Amino acid sequence: MPRLEQVSRAEAGSPRILETYDKHFGDRDPVAEPGTHAGTPGNWWTVFALDPQLFGVMLDRQAWQFSEERKLPPKLRELAVARAGWVGGSTFVYSQHCRLLRRLGIEEERIAAIPSWSSEDFWSPVERVVLGFADDLVAGGGRVSDRRFAALKEALPDVAILELAFIVTTYAQSATLARALRLEYDDVPDPVVDRSVGTANGVSRG
Structure with a gap:
């Protein structure tokens, strides 16, 4: 699970958030029924919805980068x-x-x-x-x-x-x-862990 709270459809008051939820989740509540049309969990959007202005920044970035006005192929x-x-x-x-x-x-x-x-x-x-x-x-x-x-x-x-x-x-x-x-x-555990636990004096003899 994400480390921060997620915003349900009922809690989302911003029109831009609701429009984005409709785009990615249809009419489902993305917290109760996660999963975007593209197959991702979708919690990027439900967590960023905690701050509607920051949510808007993410939308504006996408609109900017995919605009036909960009010169980068x-x-x-x-x-x-x-x-x-x-x-x-x-x-x-x-x-x-x-x-x-x-x-x-x-x-x-x-x-x-x-x-x-x-x-x-x-x-x-x-x-x-x-x-x-x-x-x-x-x-x-x-x-x-x-x-x-x-x-x-x-x-x-x-x-x-x-x-x-x-x-x-x-x-x-x-x-x-x-x-x-x-x-x-x-949403995965850190891959770097202490594997010396349980070995003699904390030092592997392998």
Whole structure:
């Protein structure tokens, strides 16, 4: 279960929240009967509904990123976000954006290679620099080399680079939130545990 309270349909007073509930859950109460049309638990929405303004920020982000006014090509956007989800350790972000890559017609071989992208030679130059930039933003905390940035500038216009940087870093935030609050597919125990319990003097002899 999520670590925070969820907002039922009866408790949701915001029209935007109710419209979103209708979109993802039909006429069901998403707390009593969880599960979106896409097959996810849906508690990202029911937890964010605790703050209607913040809920609106999430909706506005989606509307912005999927707008036809964006200069960043959708395939590059989703490739970068899927990589950000994997690096950020979020099964939810990674899975959702792998699903969007499939909708965009990306081959399964390429989607499966996202975790080990640097070992594959089938990426185009612009795909490689976008994947590397995503790693710099998430794993490197924004430390991007001049050489990488020069390659980005050759491949994409400045406005597309700005969009890419914003989208990747906001989804790194989403990955962190999903793990911290135990939302969606990230409602799992921490994988790092003390296995020395029960061994002699707390030290494994294996």
